[in-house]
Amino acid sequence: MKITFDKKKSSEAISSLVNNTVDLSKKTATKVKSNAESIVEKAKNDSVERKLKKLNPIFPEQYKSESFHIPNMIIIVDDAVRRDEKLCEGAIGWLGKEKDIEILYLYDEAIDFSGINFIPSPNCDSIYYVDTFDRNKFIRIDCIFQKAHEERLAELEHIAYSLGAKRCTIEITEKSADTNYNHIKVGASEAYDGVKVSENAEQSLKTTDTNNRSGISIIEFSGSNTPKKPTLKWFAHDNGINGLIEMRCSGDNSVKTRTLKLSGSSSATMSQKAAYAIDIAVGKTANIGGQTSMDSQAAKEHHSELIFNIEF
Numbered sequence: 001m002k003i004t005f006d007k008k009k010s011s012e013a014i015s016s017l018v019n020n021t022v023d024l025s026k027k028t029a030t031k032v033k034s035n036a037e038s039i040v041e042k043a044k045n046d047s048v049e050r051k052l053k054k055l056n057p058i059f060p061e062q063y064k065s066e067s068f069h070i071p072n073m074i075i076i077v078d079d080a081v082r083r084d085e086k087l088c089e090g091a092i093g094w095l096g097k098e099k100d101i102e103i104l105y106l107y108d109e110a111i112d113f114s115g116i117n118f119i120p121s122p123n124c125d126s127i128y129y130v131d132t133f134d135r136n137k138f139i140r141i142d143c144i145f146q147k148a149h150e151e152r153l154a155e156l157e158h159i160a161y162s163l164g165a166k167r168c169t170i171e172i173t174e175k176s177a178d179t180n181y182n183h184i185k186v187g188a189s190e191a192y193d194g195v196k197v198s199e200n201a202e203q204s205l206k207t208t209d210t211n212n213r214s215g216i217s218i219i220e221f222s223g224s225n226t227p228k229k230p231t232l233k234w235f236a237h238d239n240g241i242n243g244l245i246e247m248r249c250s251g252d253n254s255v256k257t258r259t260l261k262l263s264g265s266s267s268a269t270m271s272q273k274a275a276y277a278i279d280i281a282v283g284k285t286a287n288i289g290g291q292t293s294m295d296s297q298a299a300k301e302h303h304s305e306l307i308f309n310i311e312f
Contacts, residue, residue, distance in 0.1 A: 048087070055082070057091035058104070060113065071095070071102040072130045073281065074138055076122050079107035101281040119147065127282055132269060133233055141278065145297040148269040152234045152306065157219055159232075159241065160310050163248045164224030170217045171307040174264075174300060223312065225253060234267045244310070257311045264304035272298040 062068055082088045092110035096103050106114060108124050117137045118128055128138035132148070139147055153170055160168035227248045235241040240260040247255045275298035 052087050055085065055087055056095045057088040058093050058095060059091050063092055070135070071104045073101060073103045073278070074116070074128045075103055075105050076108055076111070076124050076126050077105050078124050079109050098281040098283070099277070101277060103281070119143070129278065141294060145269055145301055152267060153217065155232065155234050156306070156308050159230045160219065161221055162230035163227045163245065163310070165221055165310050165312055166223035167220045167311045169309045172215045172304070173307070174304040227253070235262070238262065238266060248312070253312070255312065259307065259309045262306040262308055265302045268298070268301055270298060272302060
């Protein structure tokens with residue numbers, strides 16, 4: 001059998017093979033380039049995402065959304081801190097965490113936008129904690145205990161006035177205490193008044209009284225035989241106060257005088273463990289803004305007593 005070789009057909013086949021190989025190489029190169037660009041873009045996006053997660057900026061629409069919950073602690077900061085950070089453009093601040101306590105770092109320029117009532121007037125680098133009864137109100141931490149004390153006295157005066165008293169006296173006995181450091185560790189899963197304490201936190205539980213401070217306030221009214229139930233906040237769950245109100249408003253006005261001893265722990269601003277957790281979060285367990293630590297103030301409050309005497 002004779003085999004003939006067609007030069008023309010062979011040349012065409014080789015040319016077609018070469019063209020197909022070139023096309024395949026071009027397609028492969030294009031695909032490789034596209035894949036490389038995708039990898040680079042993905043890496044870039046991942047890097048931006050990681051940085052954005054680290055910066056954790058809060059934008060106006062996010063702040064105003066129903067899903068956003070304002071943390072219990074707010075620190076007012078100068079917006080210049082992140083002015084050059086492109087990912088934070090248009091933000092009103094950022095969220096951070098210190099020792100398991102979430103903190104909103106709010107730009108001073110966004111104070112009005114926040115709609116939060118700061119007491120006293122907000123200043124840069126000041127730390128505020130949520131009010132016990134109003135989440136739209138934040139109190140500067142070095143004022144919290146003094147403001148709470150003043151509110152309790154005002155509430156007792158309001159109670160006396162509403163019940164038609166002729167006279168009331170409020171005697172304050174406050175014990176300052178030195179702390180004996182018998183430490184116990186607090187587990188990371190434990191939370192106190194919404195504040196989570198880190199597992200390495202230690203809380204002193206034993207105190208020794210060193211001196212007493214006292215004062216007395218006397219208020220006189222014209223008196224009334226038509227008592228009204230007062231609005232209560234600090235003493236809303238105090239059995240003695242509620243019993244006095246019920247007796248006075250029962251209709252026969254039989255009660256003429258009453259003396260109540262109100263323990264500071266029964267209307268405490270916050271627990272000692274919560275106060276200690278705040279100290280840890282701000283990194284100043286000894287002093288806060290030149291003032292006594294929150295822990296010591298909470299201990300002093302828990303060891304105080306109000307003697308409330310009322311006459312009708």
